[in-house]
Amino acid sequence: MKNAARRIYIVLIFIFMYAPIATLGVLSFNASKSRAKWGGFTIKWYLSLFKNEEIMRALWNTLSIALISSVVATVVGTVSCIAIQSMKKKGRAIIIGITNIPMLNADIVTGISLMLLFIVLGIRLGFFTILLAHITFNIPYVILSVMPRMKQLNPSVYEAALDLGASHVQAFFKVIFPDILPGILSGFLMAFTMSLDDFIITYFTKGPGIDTLSTKIYTEVRKGIKPEMYALSTIIFVVVLVLLFLVNRTPKEKPAK
Amino acid sequence: MTACLFAGCGSSDKYPNGKVYVYNWGEYIDEETIKLFEKETGIEVIYDEFDTNETMYPKIEAGASNYDVVCPSDYMIQKMVDNDLLAELNWDNLPNARSNIGAEYYEQSLAFDPDNRYSVPYCWGTVGILYNTTMVDEPVTSWSILWDEKYKDNILMQDSVRDLFMVALKELGYSMNSTNEAELQEAKNLLITQKPLVQAYVIDQVRDKMIGDEAALGVIYSGEAIYTQRENPNLAYVIPEEGTNVWIDSWVIPKNAENKENAEKFIDFMCRGDIALMNFEFITYSTPNTAARDLIEDEDIRNSEIAFPDLSQYNNLETFSYLGEEADRLYNDLWKEIKSYTSY
Amino acid sequence: MNKKMLSLPYLFWCAAFIIIPLCMVVYYGLTDKTGAFTLANIAAIATAEHSKALWFSLLLSLAGTIICLLLAYPLAMILSGMKVSQHSFIVLIFILPMWMNFLLRTMAWETLLEKNGIINTVLRFLHLPSLNIINTPSAIILGMVYNFLPFMVLPIYNALTKIDPNVVNAAKDLGAGSIQTFLRIIFPLSLPGVISGITMVFVPALTTFVISTLLGGSKILLIGNVIEQEFTQTGNWHLGSGLSIVLMIFILLNMVLSAIFDKEGEGATL
Numbered sequence: 001m002k003n004a005a006r007r008i009y010i011v012l013i014f015i016f017m018y019a020p021i022a023t024l025g026v027l028s029f030n031a032s033k034s035r036a037k038w039g040g041f042t043i044k045w046y047l048s049l050f051k052n053e054e055i056m057r058a059l060w061n062t063l064s065i066a067l068i069s070s071v072v073a074t075v076v077g078t079v080s081c082i083a084i085q086s087m088k089k090k091g092r093a094i095i096i097g098i099t100n101i102p103m104l105n106a107d108i109v110t111g112i113s114l115m116l117l118f119i120v121l122g123i124r125l126g127f128f129t130i131l132l133a134h135i136t137f138n139i140p141y142v143i144l145s146v147m148p149r150m151k152q153l154n155p156s157v158y159e160a161a162l163d164l165g166a167s168h169v170q171a172f173f174k175v176i177f178p179d180i181l182p183g184i185l186s187g188f189l190m191a192f193t194m195s196l197d198d199f200i201i202t203y204f205t206k207g208p209g210i211d212t213l214s215t216k217i218y219t220e221v222r223k224g225i226k227p228e229m230y231a232l233s234t235i236i237f238v239v240v241l242v243l244l245f246l247v248n249r250t251p252k253e254k255p256a257k
Numbered sequence: 258m259t260a261c262l263f264a265g266c267g268s269s270d271k272y273p274n275g276k277v278y279v280y281n282w283g284e285y286i287d288e289e290t291i292k293l294f295e296k297e298t299g300i301e302v303i304y305d306e307f308d309t310n311e312t313m314y315p316k317i318e319a320g321a322s323n324y325d326v327v328c329p330s331d332y333m334i335q336k337m338v339d340n341d342l343l344a345e346l347n348w349d350n351l352p353n354a355r356s357n358i359g360a361e362y363y364e365q366s367l368a369f370d371p372d373n374r375y376s377v378p379y380c381w382g383t384v385g386i387l388y389n390t391t392m393v394d395e396p397v398t399s400w401s402i403l404w405d406e407k408y409k410d411n412i413l414m415q416d417s418v419r420d421l422f423m424v425a426l427k428e429l430g431y432s433m434n435s436t437n438e439a440e441l442q443e444a445k446n447l448l449i450t451q452k453p454l455v456q457a458y459v460i461d462q463v464r465d466k467m468i469g470d471e472a473a474l475g476v477i478y479s480g481e482a483i484y485t486q487r488e489n490p491n492l493a494y495v496i497p498e499e500g501t502n503v504w505i506d507s508w509v510i511p512k513n514a515e516n517k518e519n520a521e522k523f524i525d526f527m528c529r530g531d532i533a534l535m536n537f538e539f540i541t542y543s544t545p546n547t548a549a550r551d552l553i554e555d556e557d558i559r560n561s562e563i564a565f566p567d568l569s570q571y572n573n574l575e576t577f578s579y580l581g582e583e584a585d586r587l588y589n590d591l592w593k594e595i596k597s598y599t600s601y
Numbered sequence: 602m603n604k605k606m607l608s609l610p611y612l613f614w615c616a617a618f619i620i621i622p623l624c625m626v627v628y629y630g631l632t633d634k635t636g637a638f639t640l641a642n643i644a645a646i647a648t649a650e651h652s653k654a655l656w657f658s659l660l661l662s663l664a665g666t667i668i669c670l671l672l673a674y675p676l677a678m679i680l681s682g683m684k685v686s687q688h689s690f691i692v693l694i695f696i697l698p699m700w701m702n703f704l705l706r707t708m709a710w711e712t713l714l715e716k717n718g719i720i721n722t723v724l725r726f727l728h729l730p731s732l733n734i735i736n737t738p739s740a741i742i743l744g745m746v747y748n749f750l751p752f753m754v755l756p757i758y759n760a761l762t763k764i765d766p767n768v769v770n771a772a773k774d775l776g777a778g779s780i781q782t783f784l785r786i787i788f789p790l791s792l793p794g795v796i797s798g799i800t801m802v803f804v805p806a807l808t809t810f811v812i813s814t815l816l817g818g819s820k821i822l823l824i825g826n827v828i829e830q831e832f833t834q835t836g837n838w839h840l841g842s843g844l845s846i847v848l849m850i851f852i853l854l855n856m857v858l859s860a861i862f863d864k865e866g867e868g869a870t871l
Binding site: 006009010013016017018019020021023024027035036076077079080082083084087095098099100101102103104105106107108109110112113114115116117120132133135136139186189190193194196197199200204213214217218221225229230233236237240241244248 | 606611612615621623672676690692699702705706707708709710713717719807810811828829832849
């Protein structure tokens with residue numbers, strides 16, 4: 001009885017979470033250009049999608065910004081974690097406090113503040129400014145997922161490695177790195193996802209002629225979304241879903257080997 | 258295509274003649290025409306979209322973004338002229354614009370571009386009421402139907418300041434270019450009394466919502482009427498008897514444009530009869546291009562009252578003009594009052 | 602090699618892209634068009650429209666946060682009690698929707714909630730009364746709950762999975778009932794997760810301008826809408842910055858509150 005109630009609750013939440021996504025999936029097969037009318041089943045949007053250079057360019061921008069910014073953020077974030085770990089308590093508190101700012105501050109304020117900076121410095125708004133902004137808000141996600149792993153480390157193992165003649169770099173890659181790897185990976189994934197999903201900060205730091213999927217969709221929301229967008233989102237979603245299942249199946253098979 | 262997805266990469270071989278940055282309304286061009294332009298001229302088009310005149314203006318003013326061609330509406334062009342943001346056109350480079358655009362549209366442009374020095378008309382139209390004939394039984398002739406309690410929650414209004422005030426000012430019998438504070442206050446109060454009846458303030462979502470039978474009445478640009486009627490035959494468009502806004506969206510070149518010559522090539526290309534026709538068929542907004550209109554094959558559309566209304570039969574038609582910074586602020590403050598009003 | 606040197610690039614980054622930009626907002630907020638010092642942009646929050654917008658933002662984001670918490674806590678309890686070998690799987694299930702664009706997801710709710718939308722079509726088919734919340738504050742709250750629920754579920758779930766089952770068992774052995782165990786042991790231990798969840802839902806909800814535009818039909822003016830409009834439409838950056846400062850005060854208040862409750866300073870882990 002109790003179990004059934006739990007199961008129903010989970011199912012309801014999942015319906016809530018995934019109903020809009022199913023809706024978009026259905027709209028991607030709608031022959032009518034208007035989302036308000038069902039014009040029959042079609043796969044034409046999936047075909048025209050790849051011919052639509054505007055959308056393809058926005059997709060490319062989105063993916064390259066997400067990838068570059070999350071890689072840079074992962075490297076900078078991980079290195080900073082090592083440094084923060086070795087700091088005194090006060091310094092650590094300050095730097096963690098600053099790290100929290102972009103994550104806890106309103107996106108709109110972060111976006112506006114960066115826009116003001118770029119304009120005052122005379123940096124032309126474009127790909128590069130979006131990238132800088134994304135790195136900035138991605139670093140905290142990396143730090144906050146690597147830090148807890150760092151704290152669990154036993155410092156004497158690292159010292160022991162040094163005593164046994166390993167260099168700092170060797171000791172890091174042989175001793176610390178494997179232990180904090182799960183944290184780094186989840187930080188990277190989080191950063192990538194956040195960058196991909198961001199609209200507000202991109203909206204304020206973007207310049208002419210450059211669009212990510214988010215900003216492109218925002219202009220289109222008011223004008224009527226091109227159905228190709230639904231198709232593209234559905235493809236992205238399904239690809240990620242499949243990847244997720246593959247990744248989660250492999251570890252289970254391992255012990256059987 | 259895959260080789261050159263990255264903005265700006267290796268453009269030199271494919272586009273030997275440089276670039277042109279275009280900033281236009283969303284869904285306001287047939288993308289095929291851009292490709293044709295790129296192919297014929299070897300100029301790469303970097304295309305960007307805006308959704309209201311008001312969001313476009315600060316971007317041009319800030320100067321952080323150097324666009325070469327922009328397509329604002331009448332009053333916004335005047336504001337840009339007043340603030341010295343536009344470059345004068347060299348008409349020698351615009352033969353198609355001179356021969357194909359009807360003289361009456363240049364004449365109309367004089368209201369916001371005295372001497373026709375800065376702008377080339379691209380689209381024009383009116384603003385009116387789109388209504389669903391299955392939900393509205395009485396004949397729609399006046400703006401006042403938008404204040405009819407019967408249609409509570411079935412009315413869609415425009416979410417941009419001048420368009421919203423235009424409706425109320427016309428309903429009150431004032432000029433839609435009024436800067437008289439008493440008149441504007443009156444208009445504001447009228448709009449506040451209307452707010453409980455309004456389903457939503459939207460821009461072009463009027464289109465989808467009207468097609469989906471979500472609302473009975475919506476204020477809409479005439480260009481959308483043809484498209485929406487095609488999708489939902491129960492819809493009808495009417496220009497209210499109190500008069501309305503006759504608007505023109507025109508191509509202009511900002512002063513800080515870095516590729517002025519390419520910009521003029523782009524504008525002139527868009528004025529070519531066959532290209533203007535492609536755009537008309539795609540966006541269904543009335544074209545001022547007489548060469549394009551002559552090329553329209555479908556007789557019903559060529560003579561359509563919606564696409565090409567005979568303006569002489571309407572009263573009190575006006576075109577927006579720029580009202581100055583002081584009035585701008587007044588409008589914005591009053592608009593904020595309307596938006597923040599709630600009946601609960 | 603000094604390990605502290607490693608923090609230099611990051612410190613530089615923080616200064617350039619976090620601290621200086623915020624100082625610019627403060628500078629703009631405290632000056633007028635001529636560059637002279639003024640408090641008018643901050644005092645502008647007191648005007649009827651602005652304070653009402655702020656009030657609505659606070660009200661709606663508070664409601665959204667509470668609903669998120671009420672939905673998320675039992676969910677996190679159930680999830681943490683499940684025998685799943687893969688914790689990351691559960692986390693990913695909640696992150697997964699984020700791969701469908703935020704604006705599209707929100708807009709999909711418009712399609713679901715409209716008068717002739719999907720939900721009402723289903724309700725009508727079942728002869729049930731229709732649901733009319735589109736373009737009302739309820740729809741905005743729904744949009745907030747939908748978009749930010751994962752930010753509440755994940756920290757609570759993380760906090761709950763960290764609780765040592767022995768502690769819970771010990772409490773039970775000592776005669777505590779399940780309600781008592783929950784109130785005295787589980788809930789206090791999950792508090793850091795709850796606090797960081799609240800922060801991560803409340804702030805974006807407080808400052809949103811997209812959700813109110815899409816699901817509220819622009820009929821309700823939130824403080825985020827006012828700021829966005831000052832920057833993108835009215836072009837009064839000074840006023841926009843001034844109001845942003847006011848907003849930051851509320852965010853700061855929230856941070857201080859969470860710091861008091863979360864003494865370990867590591868609550869904000871996902």
